[in-house]
Amino acid sequence: MDLEQQAKEWIKEKYKDMEMNEYQRKSIEFAIYPATHRILYPALGLAGEAGEVANKVKKFIRDGADKEAFEVKKIEIAAEIGDVLWYCANLANDLGINLSDIASENYSKLSGRSKRGTLGGDGDNR
Numbered sequence: 001m002d003l004e005q006q007a008k009e010w011i012k013e014k015y016k017d018m019e020m021n022e023y024q025r026k027s028i029e030f031a032i033y034p035a036t037h038r039i040l041y042p043a044l045g046l047a048g049e050a051g052e053v054a055n056k057v058k059k060f061i062r063d064g065a066d067k068e069a070f071e072v073k074k075i076e077i078a079a080e081i082g083d084v085l086w087y088c089a090n091l092a093n094d095l096g097i098n099l100s101d102i103a104s105e106n107y108s109k110l111s112g113r114s115k116r117g118t119l120g121g122d123g124d125n126r
C-alpha cells in the first residue's frame with residue numbers, strides 16, 4: 001500500500017462516519033464558554049479557526065511539499081477543518097438549528113443556483 005493510500009486509510013479510520021446531528025450533539029459536551037456569550041463566542045472562534053485553515057494552506061503554497069509531506073499537511077488541514085466544524089456545530093446549537101438542516105438548506109441553495117446557471121456571480125439571492 002503506497003503512502004497516499006495509507007493516509008486515506010488512516011483518515012477513514014480516524015474520522016469514522018458520523019451523522020451531522022450526532023456530531024453536533026456530542027460537540028456540545030465540550031462547549032465551556034459562558035452562556036452570556038452564546039452565539040458570539042463560537043462566531044469568533046469560527047473566524048479564528050477558518051484563519052488557521054487558510055494559514056496552513058498558505059504555508060503549503062509558500063513552502064511546497066513532497067508527496068510524503070503533502071500527506072502530513074492534508075491531515076493538519078483536516079484537523080483545522082475539524083476545529084471549524086466544532087465552532088459551526090456550537091454556533092448552530094446556540095441558534096437552535098440542527099447542522100443537518102443547515103447542510104440540507106445549503107445544498108438546496110447551491111443546487112438551485114446550479115440549475116439556474118448562477119453558481120458564479122455574487123449576491124445572496126441569485
Ligand SMILES: [Mg+2]
Nearest residue numbers: 049052080083
Ligand atoms: Mg485549530
